Amino acid sequence: MSKPTAVVLLCEDNPTSVFLRSYLKECGIFRGVRVNSTPSGSGFDWVLQQYPIEVNAYRQSKARIRIWLIVTIDADTKTVVSRTNQLDSKLKQSENARLREFRVQDENIARLVPRRNIETWLLVLTGTAADEERNYKKTKDKEEWQELTKPASQQPYAWTRRNTQLPAHCIESLRLAVRELNHLSGPSH
């Protein structure tokens, strides 16, 4: 894997950013990580609003620095496809012509859509079968979810290894996320 010199994480909340940073550490990326997470209001609105800005910043910078952009937006009650479509429409609506293109093949942009939210992923990644339709957020307190963050973050690294068979309990949104992470400079290790 060709390591980036800068990684921008656009995400809804702190637990997601902690999870992603922990995943990046597993990949050997310790520095150069910038988090853009929701400062106030709805996390979903924030990510949608910031997405074109971050894509623009990525495209302006990618020639100069080796950069990754990882965008995470919760599916909530929607599907993964409907959320990525919403992200795409944000680019399509942009007045900036350079932005209207969707992610092109060589761009190191990954779009992760936990369904329903990051807590569902924390369960699955730590070996618990979970239903993507159900909201697990209130089944544990903040500290209990925090406890799961580190072990959970180790799993995507293992799952993005070449020829890795994902376990049977892996849910669709995570399968798609693994594909997205593999897109960042290709399945690697």
Added chain:
Amino acid sequence: MKGWEVKRGAANGRQSTYNPAMLKRLYIDNFRCFVNFEYKPERKQLLLGANGSGKSSLLDAILFVKWFITGDENDFTQKTRTRWDPGPHQVVELEAELEGKTFLYRLEIRYSPEEQLPSVNLEKLTVSGTPVFEFASGEVHFFGNGGSQVSNLKWKATESALRLAQQSNPHVGRFLEWLDTVHCFQIDPYFDVMEEKADTEDALPEYNLSNLAPWYRHLLLVDPEGNARFLSELKEALNNFLALRFSQEDDGVRKLRADFLAQGKKRITLSLSELSDGQRMLMGLYMVLHFVIAKGHTVILDEPDNFVSLREIQPWLHAAEDAVLENKGQLILISHHPEILNYWAREFGLLFFREENGQVRTKPYSEVADTGLEPAETIARGWGDE
């Protein structure tokens, strides 16, 4: 050993087994702007609010109790009383959860016109409601493990007597040990404050890190692994930084030096006082991170963003929140900096504000967050301060 128990060396070198400990509650009455004030800290928290809203005074209240108990100094003076509260008693309570038990320490300071110095009206420690120590009316009451009183002793009413009870009840020792792991920092990186001389070793950091060099000298001996991590991270944070070392000067004084790579790949050595305030601040912050937060301690840190360049704030914050998560520590930041407000206020922000009668109150930042503006902007407009 149970799953949660971890062997470690406490800051003062004592060995202990411990459960992830936390400051659970603080109660302050008749201290500066605090009247009947209760605060229940989270594992990660950001205290924000206008100047004079009581954030730093909260830190002082904890520091003063610590110093009072250790006997270092007594900063409870007439001037620390609430100006509009005529009550003769000042109260501070610290509540901690240790090994699943609630430890409650209560200190009542009495101010009376007849006495020149303030005196202890009551000093008491209970564990899950059972008294393990009490000092009142100049008499110390020692309790055995079962809660029964075992003996009494006359003691000076101007000093804490808690340390005297360490032998009679192990819970007292446990509480004192925990108190050693509660740190309040207001790092002052000015060169005439942050001493580069290290003729001695200091086991504990001062609240302003004025003893950074003697503390570091101690840490080099007791925590070489932590030092390796600290230096590795400092290399990332400080351009061209290579290493720290102590050197003996002509005057025989040992001083802390920093080596940097200069032009032409030459190695140059700078004294601590030759570094910039920001470089010294970063050094202090990463020391606090690796030698305190990463030990699972409770840290209350006032304005960690002072002097630090914008691009270095988030990396430190990331490393600090990871250290809290991995070591089950507790990190409470006090800040006005937009970078920190926008990053933590929504989820961890606690807003300090003064009521019309002057008393300090708090509310979660989220309760004022519906302006649609970033927290820094909301605060800058004064819309979040009421």
